[in-house]
Amino acid sequence: MSRAAIQIDGLSKSFQGVPVLEGLGLELPAGQRIALVGPNGAGKTTLIRCLLGQYRCDGVVEILGRSPRRDRTRILGEVGFVPQLPPPLRMPVGQLLRFASRLCGADSAAIENDAARLGLEIPPLRRRAFAKLSGGQKQKLLIAIALRPGTRVLIMDEPAANLDPAARSVLFELLAERSEDATMVISSHRLDEVAALVERVVELDRGRIVLDQRIASGALDERLACRIELSRAEDSARDALLAWGFRARTGERVFVGSVAGPDRLRFFGMLARYAGLVEGVQLGGSPTPERERA
Amino acid sequence: MSEEALVAEPEEASSRRRTGSSVARRRSSLLRDLVQVATLDLSESIRAHWFAVYAVVFGGVIVLLFSFGLTESRILGFLGLSRLLVTYIQLCMAILPVFVLITTVRSVAGDREAGVFEYLLALPVSLAGWFWGRLLGRFAVVFLPAFLAMAAASGWATFQQIEVPWATFGIYTAMLAALCWCFLGIGMLISSLARSVDLAQGAAFVVWLFLVLFLDLILLGVMVQEQLPAETVVAIALVNPLQVFRTAALSLFDPELVLLGPSAFVILDAFGRKAYLIFAVAWPVALGSLCATLGFAVFRRSDLP
Numbered sequence: 001m002s003r004a005a006i007q008i009d010g011l012s013k014s015f016q017g018v019p020v021l022e023g024l025g026l027e028l029p030a031g032q033r034i035a036l037v038g039p040n041g042a043g044k045t046t047l048i049r050c051l052l053g054q055y056r057c058d059g060v061v062e063i064l065g066r067s068p069r070r071d072r073t074r075i076l077g078e079v080g081f082v083p084q085l086p087p088p089l090r091m092p093v094g095q096l097l098r099f100a101s102r103l104c105g106a107d108s109a110a111i112e113n114d115a116a117r118l119g120l121e122i123p124p125l126r127r128r129a130f131a132k133l134s135g136g137q138k139q140k141l142l143i144a145i146a147l148r149p150g151t152r153v154l155i156m157d158e159p160a161a162n163l164d165p166a167a168r169s170v171l172f173e174l175l176a177e178r179s180e181d182a183t184m185v186i187s188s189h190r191l192d193e194v195a196a197l198v199e200r201v202v203e204l205d206r207g208r209i210v211l212d213q214r215i216a217s218g219a220l221d222e223r224l225a226c227r228i229e230l231s232r233a234e235d236s237a238r239d240a241l242l243a244w245g246f247r248a249r250t251g252e253r254v255f256v257g258s259v260a261g262p263d264r265l266r267f268f269g270m271l272a273r274y275a276g277l278v279e280g281v282q283l284g285g286s287p288t289p290e291r292e293r294a
Numbered sequence: 295m296s297e298e299a300l301v302a303e304p305e306e307a308s309s310r311r312r313t314g315s316s317v318a319r320r321r322s323s324l325l326r327d328l329v330q331v332a333t334l335d336l337s338e339s340i341r342a343h344w345f346a347v348y349a350v351v352f353g354g355v356i357v358l359l360f361s362f363g364l365t366e367s368r369i370l371g372f373l374g375l376s377r378l379l380v381t382y383i384q385l386c387m388a389i390l391p392v393f394v395l396i397t398t399v400r401s402v403a404g405d406r407e408a409g410v411f412e413y414l415l416a417l418p419v420s421l422a423g424w425f426w427g428r429l430l431g432r433f434a435v436v437f438l439p440a441f442l443a444m445a446a447a448s449g450w451a452t453f454q455q456i457e458v459p460w461a462t463f464g465i466y467t468a469m470l471a472a473l474c475w476c477f478l479g480i481g482m483l484i485s486s487l488a489r490s491v492d493l494a495q496g497a498a499f500v501v502w503l504f505l506v507l508f509l510d511l512i513l514l515g516v517m518v519q520e521q522l523p524a525e526t527v528v529a530i531a532l533v534n535p536l537q538v539f540r541t542a543a544l545s546l547f548d549p550e551l552v553l554l555g556p557s558a559f560v561i562l563d564a565f566g567r568k569a570y571l572i573f574a575v576a577w578p579v580a581l582g583s584l585c586a587t588l589g590f591a592v593f594r595r596s597d598l599p
Contacts, residue, residue: 056597083409083416
């Protein structure tokens with residue numbers, strides 16, 4: 001039995017004679033977090049579907065030493081999956097939770113607890129059709145199901161794409177809690193979306209691995225104290241900063257708060273929209289009440 | 295007994311126990327998956343618009359037949375509830391197969407296209423549990439409205455003190471179930487083979503049209519007129535589940551009827567009524583099961599989403 005959590009060797013997949021993956025080889029030790037990046041059509045979704053045992057393919061694909069195609073129920077019980085687009089399920093949230101938790105043998109209370117941490121209270125939504133939830137609510141529920149207890153491999157396709165800053169921050173915390181025992185594959189077409197979450201980047205292009213590099217990354221649950229000073233009060237900038245959990249000081253010209261470490265690039269992206277207003281930025285150190293008062 | 299054998303015996307027994315418990319675990323897991331998926335499909339279907347239309351159609355047909363006074367008329371030898379039931383069963387033959395085929399392929403292929411398979415099949419559900427569970431869930435969904443409409447008509451007739459032909463009712467129930475199973479099996483096979491909703495829907499319609507064309511009063515009649523070998527015409531009539539259903543339904547009332555058509559007349563003459571009724575239930579069930587099994591084999595061996 002292989003010791004790697006995920007072992008891929010000579011993986012090839014074609015659709016109607018057109019190769020989409022060509023002789024891929026990849027080994028992920030247990031507990032490693034990788035970003036799977038590449039442009040549209042690079043083969044990321046196909047690779048994920050091969051990992052989930054959903055596609056027939058040539059070569060070796062093993063998760064925890066077993067084929068996800070042949071031993072699907074055993075392996076998929078230990079795999080959490082978040083798709084890029086939530087499926088249009090008509091079933092109510094409560095039924096989806098029951099269905100998933102019974103199949104996975106997981107405690108639905110633990111899933112509900114994670115959903116609540118992400119800001120999704122399940123009880124009032126139990127009877128609402130999954131398809132009628134907002135994009136962010138769907139994403140939170142799917143993440144909570146994927147992070148159920150017993151998951152040892154997490155495969156996530158742009159998991160943070162529909163989340164607000166507060167929920168993203170909790171997602172990073174949840175991933176940090178699982179980082180000791182879970183191997184993670186996080187897919188995105190943009191490296192900057194996921195770079196801060198991982199320690200290794202694998203880039204695909206036209207079905208081949210064109211880059212496989214270890215990268216420096218901070219702790220997933222790191223938070224950085226932040227102070228923003230604006231040249232004048234501006235409603236749109238204030239609303240954007242409040243949405244990131246900042247508090248206003250000095251006539252809404254100074255804002256203090258904290259930013260999740262893995263989210264700092266996204267935060268700067270938001271801040272860039274108000275570059276003409278920004279007079280000063282301080283970022284770094286752990287957030288403390290003293291810093292926030294200062 | 296040697297000492298080695300004495301030592302080996304408990305190991306063999308323990309290995310047998312392990313194998314036995316592993317098989318039992320797999321069976322119980324398959325059963326759990328079947329129940330979960332069938333329940334899921336049932337509740338998803340009940341929420342779908344097509345199901346509302348489907349249920350209203352069958353309920354509406356019965357209400358219309360009652361309101362047109364079919365229980366009081368005597369036409370071509372049928373009277374009372376028999377007249378209503380024979381009309382209902384003829385309408386079922388027209389409506390049910392195309393409804394079952396189209397809704398099954400739309401739902402299954404549609405779910406695949408929309409990404410439902412990608413997500414739900416990433417959960418630890420066995421492929422057998424998934425496929426057969428969906429088939430069982432859909433069977434309940436398509437059979438129950440047609441059956442309940444007929445049962446409601448019989449209940450109402452009893453209340454109105456109109457004689458109910460219960461033997462016919464029982465045979466029609468078995469035939470309706472067989473017809474639903476048959477077209478569900480065909481629908482699941484088409485859904486496994488076709489990779490898109492459009493293709494699946496087109497294929498389902500062509501299959502239905504093909505079967506309708508080879509009914510006794512359409513192409514089969516022409517083939518008899520053109521003096522094709524009788525064996526060929528009879529064989530086609532026996533293979534076509536729609537023709538089998540139609541012949542059996544009409545034979546319950548009057549096998550001498552001109553409505554029966556040439557091949558049906560020959561078949562009934564050869565089989566006898568009782569044997570043919572058994573065949574009329576067994577053949578569609580066998581055909582549906584064969585198609586579903588083929589569909590499952592294709593599904594299991596192909597790309598899932």
